[in-house]
Amino acid sequence: MIGKLTGTLANKNPPQVLVDCNGVGYEVHVPMSTFYNLPELGARVSLLTHFVVREDAQILYGFEHAQEREAFRQLIKISGVGPRTALSVLSGMSVGELAQAVTLQEAGRLIKVPGIGKKTAERLLLELKGKLGPDIGVAASVANDAQADILQALLALGYSDKEAAVSLKALPVDVGVSDGIKLALRALSRA
Known part of the structure; x- marks a missing residue:
């Protein structure tokens, strides 16, 4: 090889x-x-x-990067997705954007890639969940160190990547770690 x-x-x-x-x-x-x-x-x-x-x-x-190759390898493992389609996906979006779309289950982002229809996008979201490496997708939505710490705390408390990422979007950008965790937990308890 x-x-x-x-x-x-x-x-x-x-x-x-x-x-x-x-x-x-x-x-x-x-x-x-x-x-x-x-x-x-x-x-x-x-x-x-x-x-x-x-x-x-x-x-x-x-x-160019190991993350791209790993994402390609994960994509071609999916039934109905060949190397050309995987290359098209990676040409249409970065690995971070792909991982974030999977984390947030946003089929609309994948449908924008040429050659990806609604059913294929849904299959990709389902089969790639949790397979693109730790924190790749959610890291794209983290603006600073405080948000990274808040994210880690929420994941440690048992919240899913999707729940944690959605609650991070609702927080003010300049929030501190302890206040951010409290605000995120309040938002998650209301959901």
Whole structure:
């Protein structure tokens, strides 16, 4: 299995790049989030990869960050979601946005991605719940250290990621930790 490529960026043609590794050129399909962060042609590049072997093709998918690759791997495990669809999802939204959409169960955000319909979006939300790594999605909604502490306290008290994230949105941005926990608990007890 090829896990990482490091070499010279020889060609860029979205969504594919060509990485020259000591005279061997590897064609790698990348999400647009990775594509936009690539250096200019001729520069050194390093990509984490996922190798897919099919009956009719062997395809390398490349990612700038480990979180992107892990999200891709979780996506392709879902029935009806292949590598192209997974790449489309990661091109349409960041891993943090995807994780936040899953945490908050927001199918509307996924439907905006080309190739994702309502049923597929609902399946993604259901099957990805809790699988995108700790605090990736909720971290996107955390504005400061105090909110991060409030979030951790709510999770430790047994509230779900979704409940904790929704209660954080209702808090003032500059609230302290102890006051924030009290306000969040009040809001959660009314819900």
